[in-house]
Amino acid sequence: MIDFTSTPIILTMMLGSVGVIIPVISVARKEKGSSLYGGIAFAALISAISFVGYQIVSKHVTPAAIFSKNVLVDDTFGSFFAIAMLIVAIMTTVGSFNYMRGKTSPAVYYSLILLSSIGMVLIAYSTDLVMLFVAWELMSIPTYVLAGFAKKDPSSNEAALKYFLFGALSSGIIIYGISIAYGITGSTNIGQVIAGFSKLGPDMTPLALLAVAMFIAGFGFKIGLVPFHMWLPDTYEGAPPTISALLAAGTKKAGFAAALRVIIMGAIALDLNWAFALAIIAIVTMTVGNLAAIMQKNLPRMLAYSSIGHAGYILIGLSIAPFSQIGIQASLFHILNHAVMKASAFIAVAGIITTLSVSHIDKIRGLGKRMPITSLGLVISLLALAGVPPLNGFWSKLMLFGAAINAGSVMSWAPYLAVAGVLNSALSLAYYGWIIRKMYFEEGESEKRVKEPKSVIAVMIFSIIFIVGIGVYPDPFIEFAKSAVPALTNVTTMH
């Protein structure tokens, strides 16, 4: 039975109807201009996020549930991700106002952002593999188009083609994994699949392991885990920079939502040794991401590698989930923080690219004087990404590494995750500091102040308030993340 007043259904109707109407308006309307469509999309996203907030505050959402008999569940886990995704979608929409000025078909652009954000939100709410797959594709297909949106730009097209081929491969692998899971458990409901996994005989266990491995590979492509990351830097560099913000902060986090719903539960139900495999992937991912980022000379590409590194940090919390109370909580908190930090960094870069048309790191010398607010926003985001106190990235990294150290009493290898994370954070400070040095401590060719786009300034002010605000007073968000953690005990007792 479908409850038409539940959060995911209303969000779908709200964003979906607006997303379909925007192109219709653009056909009926004669005069050109992108700001109207952006405004409509912004209004729809703001009302969507207020609705989610109202549902949480008025306690209409159920506590975080892992399983449900229905296809969608209206729980705090989904609401947490919905808030994070909608913040990213709002930042992308506002950040695009300036980028889309004078570009072709702005209506389609904003409509695709709305449709993709429906997909991201629905992934977090879905408790059935069919729904999860449909939502996954609803998220992915619009982003393939968006990545190639600059039709005249060869690098945008190349980025989109690479993204499309790997994205299509990832969804193919996911549906193959779903078919195996369905074949051995006879259901597509995530709860029943995992209950079926935990009761398997020894002859069927390898197949279940294969299914979980396929889920890791499929979701890993979107998340950017290391054996599956090769498309990611090219795509983030070539795609329009505002879309890179949506990809790095939005679709990647939606991949984590899917991973938490499926992989973690399946892995715990099958065999706790999976945690060790995830831990190795986490260490390799963060090391490769950060080492490669040091060598980059192009800002979007550097941020792309840094987002690979952050996927590694988030995976720490997932890999220690069976042994630690706060592992998933820390991961969720870092997911929210990283979504805002990365989106604001990419939008600052988008502002720099649209006003000065430079993305090479040597060309941004003296930017602190030329574009002061954008530079300040970029610096704050970069410092937060590096985990400098008292910004929000510091608290979530502290929670992640602390959880890893605490889990050492159960699993001897867990503290090494914290060691790797701390070393990587120190390493990452090197290349973030490099950008900051170029912007503030080196003389540029020109010191003349350029006019900064208003929409980028708005995003920067929001993100500075968010990053510093959470950094100074993190408690409510830590509590929110805690309320979003599903109870894992009924999975671990299935053995």
Place this chain on the structure above:
Amino acid sequence: MTNALIDFVLVSVALLAIGIYGLSVKRNAIRMLFAVEMIVNSANLNLVAFARFIPNSQGQTLALFSIAIAAAEVAVGLALVIVAYRMYNNIDIADFRSLKG
């Protein structure tokens, strides 16, 4: 019994293997699109075969969804390939190398 479950699964695994081979070895964008289609269709075959032998209808439902979604996905992919062809007069993936590092 001639149409045992294992026959369908073997065909599906073969399709999956051909698809992954095509995607990793071939450099023609259209061939890679076909390879992706083969992977998705191998999963669909699996789903339908399992749904018949389990037996319930969830697998067939998912297969229907998946066919529709794959069509949408390939439409987007073909559009991207056409844009690339207009720019390069070529659809060889190996020639698209402006992004590196």
